[in-house]
Structures are given as structure tokens and as C-alpha cells.
Amino acid sequence: MIGKKLGGRYEILERIGGGGMALVYKGHDLLLNRKVAVKVLRQQYVHDEEFIRRFRREAQAAASLSHPNVVSIYDVGQEGEVHYIVMEYIEGTTLNDLIKEKAPLQVEDAVHYAGQIADALDHAHHNEIIHRDIKPHNILIGKNGRVKVTDFGIARAATSSTITQTGSVVGSVHYFSPEHAKGTNTGEKSDLYSLGIVMYQMLTGRLPFLGESPISVALKHLQEDVEEPRKVNPLIPQSVENVILKAMRKKPEERYQSAKQMMADLETCLSPERRNEPKVAFWDAEMMDEERTLVMPAIRPNQLADYKDEEDEKPAYREEPEPVKKKSSWVKPTIWIIILLIILGGMWYLVGYVKKMFAIETVEVPNVVNETLTQAQADLTAAKLSWTIEHDKDSKLPKDTVVRQDPNGIRMNVGTKVTLYVSDGVPKVKMESYIGQSIKDARLKLQALGIKDEQITVTQGTTEDTPDIIQKQTPLVGEEFEVEKVAIAFTVSKAKETFKMPDLVGLSESDAKAQIAKLNLKLPVNGITREKSYKQPKGKVIQQFPFDKNADVSAGSEINLVISDGLPEDAGQLNVSIPVKPTEEGKDSEFKIVVSDAQYENFEYKTEKVTKPQNLDVKVIVSPDKKAVILIKEGDNLVNSITRTYQDYLDQKNGKNVAPTPSPTPGIKQQQNNGPAIPAGGTGSGTNGSTSKPGTGGGN
Template structure:
């Protein structure tokens, strides 16, 4: 079912649960873009009209209810032999899982959950729907603590007279009400009895009635009184125990008359004035009836005679009566006792004989988990039980291994079918050919299949092939292997000789080609590309790849170059006239011109000795996002700075006058002189540093 689209709308994503009648999947509503729960009738029941009617009854019952504590029904459909119900998806867990994890629950939490369940039942009963299967498995707890009642699969209208279906009682035996177990009319109070058991289990961590078989549990519901919950958990307040005891009375008339009354009792049971209230007492009609049938000893003959003597008048003292003769009155009672014992013995024998005729043989369900399907079926057949098989595609156990069974650990009627969940086995992958491919490419493909890097090993051998080329592989092409047990081995080529790659960046194209030839490397036919550059002069190498400076490279390897094609089209070249004036006229002063523009950064453009005022021409390059800053230093003192922007270039190009540059007098402090950010004096990053007047590289001006 995983991946299937039902009704062209509901995509099945994952299995999240299941019961005796249906499986539940997590799905995605493609139309409304929301998560949904999809309940699908089990395949073995798709031709059973009774189960189909019961499945549809659940949809009809739940769809007629609209309540915050009842799971909403969105859609019902049938596609081929798949019957499904689309329901609200609840992020959370079941109350059954919560009990297993945290039981006994805090009293406040248990009362809070029970109150919400009672609210849902009150709504259902108001709409004449009896749930009939209230149990922790059918109670969902959302992440926000909201309770949702689900699974109305055996619900009936309140006017229905019986719950028997072709002689069988439908429901969960541990949560049966006594009238449910007898197969008589089940009404609203039966749901409240089941809710009482759910509360008992939440607060004690155990069920009130246990037995070796479902029949024995049902009989205990009919005959035995429940043990007080406070004996198992003394922390339960008396008021809460009273609610449980009242909900679990054998006689429906002694229980709560409605879910609303029980909910009202739950809302106040934790108030301080109620916690220690008196234990609830119920009317015992048998103990108060003076006319009830009693077992009394028979009156002996001598007792009867003395009684008669007391009533007679006193005889005259002179008249004597002869003493009565002792009779044989004991014979008659003994005869009647013997006859009664014979009748009871005959009845006992007859009852045993009739019981033997109608008794159903039960057997213990053997545990067949972790056995092969063949062994499990043989063992179940030997135990006079049948089996149905469910394939589990997600299990990683060996193929045809029983990973779980339902039921287990209990006695069942002869001929009952046990559901076996069998592993489909780990999927196998067919080995493809990776010969001739690069090792890194093959690893990426195998990792995409789910194979870990530590499952892939390789050995190297020296050949004329390019390095890391796969020459041999194990497993061979077409061999199948399991994903978890995969062990992939490659034999790959190894370069004959390696050396450190020199730096070609900054060389001219001719110099770089000569160096590549000298090193026995290869320049592919399309190995040279050209790019515009502000930083690198035209005709010089901007970048080399795939082997950078000082990386290992083998003889015969291919290397490509990116060559500068000069300045970009939008580069602006400006000539700036820089005025300089010596400190003392007629005496030499040394001025340094430092340029930061689109081509250089802190480049010492030139150094000039000046003995009289004059202008020095400085060529700079600006770009739309990079201005030019010219710093003029006399010795180590900043005496002037000039800034040119791309707008200045556009103005000059269009014949407009460029605004005069700000000047700084020699006496001004460096902090006041600099109109832009402080720029340290340094090299240009290409081996040119301060010193004598330096000529700028020609690459940016060509």
C-alpha cells in the first residue's frame, strides 16, 4: 500500500497501526495539502459482507458526530477491493502506549483524560450512538493533551437490541460490561462501565480482571467484585475511587445514569472538600429482605414435642400420664437425604455430559516468533490452529522469518487462525559496471544507493590510465548483494610520477605554455579561456586548474588556464594631475604617490624628488563600484589625498570639468588630511613594494 494513491487524492506514506479488522496508514491529502489517517479494511475480509457492513457502520457512526474529542471523518471510499476511511490525523500517541510507559498515571492527568472521554461519550449517546469498544487502544492523546475517541467499528445505534453477531460477542473482553459479556442489550451504561475500567487501569497500571482465556475473563465480569483501586495505589483519593466503583457496578441501574453525570462528578472530584469523602456504599437488596429464602435446619421431633408441651394447660397433680414411647423419627429424614443426594448426583452427571457435548476445545497458542514460516505453520497445525500471513516489507530480518504474531501467550479455540507477520527480507541490489569510471564518481553512485563509505575499499596499481580510474571490481557485474552486507572492492590506477605544481599565475600566455610543455603536462584544445580583469594585465594568467600551486600532479595530466583579456568594457581610465610642493622651495622633498583603485590596492605608484611646485600625472582606473584614492606622502607624512569616482570618469568622458581635488597643507595633521578611510602603505600584492618610483603594470592600461 505504501506509495499508492487512493481515489486519485490520498497518497499512502507509512503504516502507523492496525487492529483485528483494519490497518491504519499515514497519508497525504494532495488536494487540500494536509496529513490524514487512512484506515483500510484487511484483505482477508474484503469478501466478508459482515465485516464490510461493520466497516461502513464505523464511518457512518463517526461521521454523524462532530465533537472536539471525537476523531473527524473526512471521506469514505472503495477502489477495486480496497475499502477505506479517511480520518483526521492526530500527532501524538495512544492512551494504551501512555499507560505502558508511565502507569500509574498522575491522578490529575487520569481524571483530565477520563473527563474528556466522558464528554465524547455524552455527545455520542446524545446522537444515539453506543461505542461498545471503549479501551485505551481506541483513545488517542494529542501532543497538546487533547483526547480523541476513535474506532467506532462495532458501534450501534442506541435502539439496537443486541450485540451478538451470528452467535459471537463482538468487543474487547477485558473492557466488557457484564451485560455485554452475556450478549444482552448494551446501552449507554455499558460504555461507562468500560470507561471505569480504563480509569482503573490508568491509576493502578493493571486490569481489574485477568484470566487464562477470554471466557474466564468474561465470567469474572459477571461474578467477581473488583478489588478496590486504593489497595493497588493508595495515592488515589477516595472521591476518585468512588467514581470508579460506581462506574463498574454489575447492575446497570447502580451505575451513572448518563455520561454527563459522570463527567460532572469528575469535574469536582479533586476539590479539597471531596478528596477524603466517605467511601461509596451501595444498597444490598438481598441483605435487607426479611422474606428472602433462607437455609434452615430441620425441626426435630423432640423439639416439636417440647413446644407442644409448653402450650398445654397444667395437668392435675394427682393424674399421671404414661411416658411416651421412643419412636423411630430419624429414619424418614435419612431416606429423604439419600434420595436428594441421588437426584443431585444424577443432575451433576447430566450437566457434565451436556457440557462435554457442547464444550469447545481450547489450546495454548505456541510462540513461533523468529522461526521460519514453514516451521511456524507446521507448529500451529500441530496445535490444531490455523494461520494467516501478513508480509512486512520494512523488516530487515531474513526472508520468510516470523517477526511477530497475533495473538500470543493465551489459550484459543481449536481452529482459530493466528496472524503471522513475515519478513519480506532485505532487498538485493544488482551490481553495475564501474570499470573505466573515476573512483570518486563510483563512490557517489554507491552512496546514493545506501552503501556506506566504509563498505568500499580499493587497491592501487601503476598503469598508463589516468589516476583513480577503476580497472577491476568485486562483486562482478550482474551479481546481487544485500545492502547491509555489501563489501565493494575496486582496483584503481595509480600515477607513475608526481611532482609539485608550480605557480603559473601572473605569467604571460607564452611563458605559461612553455612551462606546461617543459613539465610534460597537457594543455587541452579548449584549455584556455579568456576573461576580463581589473587586477591582472592583458595576456597574463589569472588562474590555473585543476592543479593549483604546490598540489601533486602526475606527468601527462591536463591543466587549463584562464588568461586575462584586459580591462572590462565599463572600466574608466583617468589621468589625475597631482600637485606637489616641497617644504622648502629650492630644496628637494621626496613625495610618494600611493594608489588604491579598481586595479590596485595600496600600490606605490611612484616616488619623485621635487624642489619646486609642480604637478605629477597619475593614471588610475575606476569602476561603477570602485573609486580611486590617491595618497600623497612627503616622507612618512600624509600631505594630500585625491579621490576620483566613476561619475568623474563619466563627466570627463562627456566633456565636463572634473571638480578640483581637495588638498592638504603640509602642516595639517594626518587625521584631518584624509577625507577617506586610512589606507596603510604596502605592496600591490604582486611583488611591487615601496622604494624608488615604480612604474605601474601595463595590464590595466592596455
């Protein structure tokens, strides 16, 4: 497919991905001059009507959506047996690759991504499209951090049938919902369950359910409770865990009722007001289940009859004989009534007298709420009341202010104690030391305390090796502050400006020093070492470190040099005379001498044009473990090769005659020579009788 043009408009540039149904290529829209992504149905499915329908369904489902967090569809077409969809090209990566690289993700990043996914799902659900395959592989993260939901290959209209097709379940087993696993109807809440699993994976770095086979994973979705995310990653706030647990409830009715509702919860889950949020609790419907197993007493055969008899029985009353009426006498009762009234009158007078003697004074309890403790105590003292003090640590009122009192608004005996609940003031936090930490880490720690970004100001300090490291802070370490009122200031390090390190190898020592000074680099006192070398002449730079050529370096960095101290003591220099003659005497023949020795490798030593037989002189260098090889070429044809070894050098040094050792090339007429030649290195070549060869000696 690479290089092919689809529809005469879309040029396929490279493959960038693929799935079970299609391959994805990066393409170029020749008409609009823009990059596009081209999804092509795999070749093995081009004759499968079911896959073609699913492929077209994806295009129809995505094309009906227009949202910043949904990949846009530009075109759909067919060329021969190639079915393709042209869509928006996203520069970035997939959420799956991001999780593999950085999991667990920062809580803020994970919530930000989940909110955008929920926004995209809300738009799709509003258009009656259920995605049914939400997973990190189908979530693209652009370089600007924007989330794009893609791959509507198995999406269905919200009113369509179940996800089962010809006995199989469509979707990704690690991410689909319990109703998905059972093959029943899926709806909007199934997508929210999958989003909950994606959040779980982003924040813990692992999947909630794993198994040896897809069936075992599906059963876990149906039967097992998920391990709480905070047990895997304690850094997850409780409010965020609550979002995940609610999204992953087994019963759809216990999840969020819509993607919009979940998105609203995500927007506030990191706010300071929710930092102490309790763990979410769900209604346990076990005791309300009419089909649950109960233990009941056995029913006796006559139990119902006995119960009915007991209900029907009526109490029997005893018949009492009528009392015998006696003649009434009014004298005795009258006397007793008079005596009783006299006793009661005496007792009333006595009680009044005693009560007057022991009467206790009562007073109205004054209202001292919102007064300072000192003023409240003064008011209670004036009212002849005492007090006890209780401290209220949750109050936002200033310190030593009365939050409430008990009792209030009633009369009480003089000296009674009134309980005063006094504010401890807004809690204060001690400033920690953030010096030496990155500004990003410091922000996260302060946000965990409830401090907002707008309360933090950052200024640039001095230039350091590592940028964005805190150098100074206000408030200072140990100072107390109120979370809602504090203004925090940090001074952070600036990054050093860098440039590409030039190549100093081959320069003379003075030129290298001048270049180092010009670039504002430093050469340490002991920054130069000298070594014997075959590769560079004496006084030339062999090596530079720790910054090689094209490495990023900043002004003020130290650079060390290794300078050639000439050839090693055991280096052997040989002169080799090579006889050459033209193919046809009187006419020019061009001979090229290529040398490989201890100093150079495949160096074009010289190029000579000769019209008559003559000898060409070649200087080579050998070492105990490196011989010299001279290749003689006429035009592009090898006509001769000569080898010299270190033993040849020793023989020449001791006055012995060195016998020639030519190595003729099969099928090539051998030029006569009077001795083997040894390659010498360098850069450049000579023509018309001229030669070019660098001086001997140098870096290793």
C-alpha cells in the first residue's frame, strides 16, 4: 500500500498502526495538502459482508459526531477491493502506550484525560451512539494534551440490539461491562464502566481483572469485586477512588446515570472541598432480596387451626352477685372532709413558708455567641453564671470566638455553668522545605493541602544544570500559615542555554585552546593529556571529552583534550618503490595508489598519469600488530597489491634485503614491481603526477 494513491487523492506514506479488522496508514491529501490517517479494511475481510458492514458502520457512527474529543471523519471510499476511511491525523501517541511508559500516571493527568473521554461519550450518547469498545488502545493523546476517541468499529445505535453476534461477544474482554459479558443489551452505562476500568489502569498501572482465558476474565467481571485502587496506589485521593468505584458498579443502575454526570464529578473531584470526602457507600440490597435464602421454623399440621381457634375464643366473664345496698349516712363523711381540708390548708401554709425560706434566685442566660471568650465570660459573670469551655477545631471563626453555647435563651439558677464552645481558629500549617525539589512536585504537594495554583507565584532565579528546581521559598521553613489566605512564592532555577560542540579532533593544540576560549568553555588545569598515536601527527588533538562532536554543551562547561605525542616508539616507517607501466607506451595510463596501514585505512595515497614505465614511491607505517597493504589500480581495475609487515621493517632496519611480495589479481595482467608496498593514510588525492598525503603520526 505504501506509495499508492486512493481515489486519486490520498497518497499512502507509511503504516502507523492496525487492529483486528483494519490497518491504519499515514497519508497525504493531495487536494487539500494536509496529513490524514487512512484506515484500510484488511485483505482477508474484503469478501466478508459482515466485516464490510461493520467497517461502514464505523464511518457512519463517527461521521455523525462533531466534537473536539472525537476523531473527525473526512471521507469514505472504495477502490477495487480496497475499502478505506479517511480521518483526522493526530500527532501524538495512544493512551495505551502512555500507560506502558509512565503508569501510574499523575492523578491530575488521569482525571484530565478521563474528563475529556467522558465529554466525548456524552456527545456520542446524545447522538444515540454507544461506543462499546472504550479502552486505552482507542484513545489518542495529541501533543497538545487533547484526547481523541477513535475506533467506532463496533459502535451501535443506542436503540439497536445486543452486542452478541452469531454467538460471539464483540468487545475487549478486559474492559467490557458485566452486561456486556452476559451478552445482554448494552447502553450508555456500559461505556461508563469501561471508562472506569481505563481510569483504574491509568492510576494503578494494571488491569482490575486478569485471568488465564477470556472466559475467566469475563466471569470475574460478573462475580468478583474489584480491588480498591487506593490499596494499589495510596496516592489516589479518596474522591477520585469514589469516581472509579461508582463507574465500575456491577449493576448499571448503581453507576452514573450519564456521561455528563460522571464528567461533572470528575471536574470537582480534585477540589479542596472534597479532599476529606468519605469513601462512597452503596446500598446493600441483599436483605431486600425476596429470593434470598431464609431460615424459617417448620409449620406443624395443626398450627393454622390452633391459631384460628385462639383467635375465635372469647373471654368468659364471671357472674358477680349484686351488692346489697346499704343505707347512706352523711354525718361521718362530712366530718372527715372538714378534717382533711384543715390538714391540707396547714400543709399549704407550711410549704409556702419553707419555700420562701429556701428560695433560689434564677436569671436569664445571656446570648454570647460570636463574642470573644473574654467578653462572653464577662457577660456570664455579670449574670451571676459560671462556665465551662469546649474547643471547636472545625470552626472557621477567629480564634477564641464563641461558636455556640449550651443552654441559651432560658432562665437558670444563679451559679449554673454554661458550656461555651470556643473556636480554635482556622487550622494553620507549618511550611515545609521545598528547596531542591522540582516546582512540579512542590505544586502537587501544596495542592494536596488545599492550596490553589493562583496562590503560588514562580520567578526565575539563577542558571543551574537542572532547570525548574526551587532555590528560594516564601514563607520560610517552619512558619505557620492559613491554607486559604497564604501566598507562596518560589524562585526556581533557569535552564542553561546549550549549543552543539564542534569537532576539535585534528586541530593543533593552540587552535583547540583558541576554539575552547571562543566558546566560553573551560580547560581544566590538568585538562590536557598526551599520548603516542598512529592516527594524528604530534601536537594534534586525538580526543575530546566528555563532550564529543555535536553533543549539547553549555557555556562554562569543562572540556578535556588528549594531544598526540607523535608516533609510538615501535612504529616502523617503510619506503616502497612501485613499478608501473602504461597499457600502451606513449599513451597516458592513470594509476591510483590506495594504502591501508597502521595510520590510515583505504586512503587514496596518490593518483599518477604515466606514459612510460617508471617507479612510484610510497611511504607507509607498520606496527607489531598492523601490516601495510598497497593496492595499485589502473582506472577501476586492480592490477597489483603489495604487502609489508613489521618483520619487513625490522629486516630493512637491520640492513637485510626485503624481497617483494606482490599479490596479483586473477585475470588482471600483473605489473612488474620491485618490492611490496605498505598503505599509508591521509585525506585527499593527487592527479597528474602530484601526490597528497597527511604527515605521519597522530591520535589513536
